[in-house]
Every structure is written in C-alpha cells, then in structure tokens.
Amino acid sequence: MxxxxxxxxxxxxxxxxxxxxxxxxxxxxxxxxxxxxxxxxxxxxxxxxxxxxxxxxxxxxxxxxxxxxxxxxxxxxxxxxxxxxLHSQPRGRLRVSAPVTLGETAVAEAVSAYLLRYPEVTVELVLDDAFTDLIADGFDAAVRIGALASSDHLVARPLRPYRMAICAAPAYLAQAGHPRTLAELAGHRCLNHLLWPQGMGWPAPEDGAAVPKSSAPLAANNGQALRRAALAGCGVVMQPEVLLAADIAAGLLVPLLEDAMPVPRPVHLLYPRDPRPLPKQACFVDVMLEKMGA
The missing domain is CATH 1.10.10.10 (Winged helix-like DNA-binding domain superfamily/Winged helix DNA-binding domain)
Structure with a gap:
C-alpha cells in the first residue's frame, strides 16, 4: 500500500x-x-x-x-x-493560473516557448476568469488583469496592457459600410458579449450621449464564438486585441474606431515572494517578461 x-x-x-x-x-x-x-x-x-x-x-x-x-x-x-x-536546470511541475482569453492566446504561446526551452518542466495551465488565491490554491504564478491590491507575499511584474479592438470582416464592411464614429454603430449589427451589462460593453460616444442601441444578431458568453461570427461577416465585434490580432494581421478582420477604444487595462504576472526561487519559477518569469513584457 x-x-x-x-x-x-x-x-x-x-x-x-x-x-x-x-x-x-x-x-x-x-x-x-x-x-x-x-x-x-x-x-x-x-x-x-x-x-x-x-x-x-x-x-x-x-x-x-x-x-x-x-x-x-x-x-x-x-x-x-x-x-x-540542488539542480541548476528547471525541472518539476509548474502550476499557472490565467484568465481565459488572455490565457488561451498570449499566455499559452509564452508557456509553449518555456516548455521548448526547458523540457524537464511540466506545466499545468489553469484558465479561469474567477479569482484564484495563489498560495491557497497551490499556484506557482498567475496572470491578472486589472488593478491589484497590495501584498507582502506576492511579487507583481507588469506585462503588456490589455487592449480592446473593434473589428469587422471586409465582406461585412463592403455591404454595410465603415462606421466612422461610435454613434454610427447604432446602424450596424454589433456582436455582444453576454457578460457585459446591457448597454455597457461598447464605449460611449465622446459627447457623453448614451451608448447607441444596435442590432445584435448574436450575443454569446465566449469571445471565440463572437470572433468566428465576425469572421463569417455577421457583424462588428469588440474583443481583446490578443484574440483578434492574428486575424487583423492576415487581413481577415479590419480594425475600426481605433481612436475611440477604452483605456487599456493593466496586466501583471504574480508569483510568491521567495528570496531563493526555484529555477523553474525564476526561468518562467524571465520567459513571460520576454514574451509579454511591457
């Protein structure tokens, strides 16, 4: 036994x-x-x-x-x-927590680079938008979006800010036209996220007017579903830039209203404070800063 x-x-x-x-x-x-x-x-x-x-x-x-x-x-x-x-090379298991959209894009890419560089480490990447307690839940590191509370037990290293992007497929824009102002979104088919409070997801026009109501052919609780609908030409989407960046670079989505986007939110890499960190953790921090640093 x-x-x-x-x-x-x-x-x-x-x-x-x-x-x-x-x-x-x-x-x-x-x-x-x-x-x-x-x-x-x-x-x-x-x-x-x-x-x-x-x-x-x-x-x-x-x-x-x-x-x-x-x-x-x-x-x-x-x-x-x-x-x-006692080992100079990173080895063992590393547990990492990250929010879903950022985790399945930029964080997953950084983790892949880390694994190729340090093959004796195994990574457990847990994607969850809910709050996780690093110490209580046994995580070696976590990526957090938004303002942080001060902590004596954790180190916070800044990463690239979390930006949003408004996009649509060329086929949709050829049919419906390019919105030039936020107010013009009222005349477009806007794809909404179910987790947004009603009328609060899209940025408000500069004149302080209420967010215009628009036709929403799809509302979903998942950014990938909204992205795919936008790629199919179903309407205008607003999602994190990291989720849409490859499609924008490939010309499959066209960025819109770039000057009207909300202020980017801060992103940090958190890990327990330790005067003698394990090699697997120290090297992971280095890779994350290399791949996602400000």
Missing part, C-alpha cells in the same frame, strides 16, 4: 466533493479513487467518508485525518523543493 499516494487521493477526494471529480483532477478512474480511500479506511480501521449515490461527506475521523494529511503532504512538497534547488 502506497500510504502517501492514498493520502493524496483521499485529500483530493475530500476537497473535490466526489470520487468522479477527484478522478478527473488526478487523471485516475473513479474506481481507483475508491480503492485508495478504501485501503486507508481498512488500514486505519475507521470510516473516513460517508458515501451515497448522490453525495459524500467527511466523518468526524475523516475531518481530523484530512487536517493531518494536508500537513504531511505540505511537508513532503517542501522537502521536494529542497531537492529541486
């Missing part, structure tokens, strides 16, 4: 809330997760999890054992980093 592995699986199952979610996170089968937990329970002689077809919950013994597992696993992680520091 690999006690340490079983403890790791049990802790993951307790935090995930189900064997199936734990199995997905660890790359195991739900049956294997159950075997690890069962082995621990037989070894300890107590029930750790109460399970039914719909839910699971920790027993009193399970709560106590989980706290001990977390402490032991954290000590093991720290012991492993001591060994990592």
């Amino acid at each position: 690999d006690k340490l592995r079983s403890m790791e699986v049990f802790a993951a199952a307790a935090e995930a809330g189900s064997f199936s979610a734990c199995a997905d996170a660890l790359g195991l089968s739900a049956v294997m997760v159950g075997k690890h937990v069962g082995q621990l329970e037989r070894h300890l002689g107590v029930r750790l999890l109460q399970r039914s077809t719909r839910r699971q919950s920790l027993t009193e013994a399970g709560h106590l054992f989980l706290e001990e597992c977390r402490q032991i696993l954290e000590r093991v992680r720290k012991a492993e980093t001591v060994a990592e520091r």
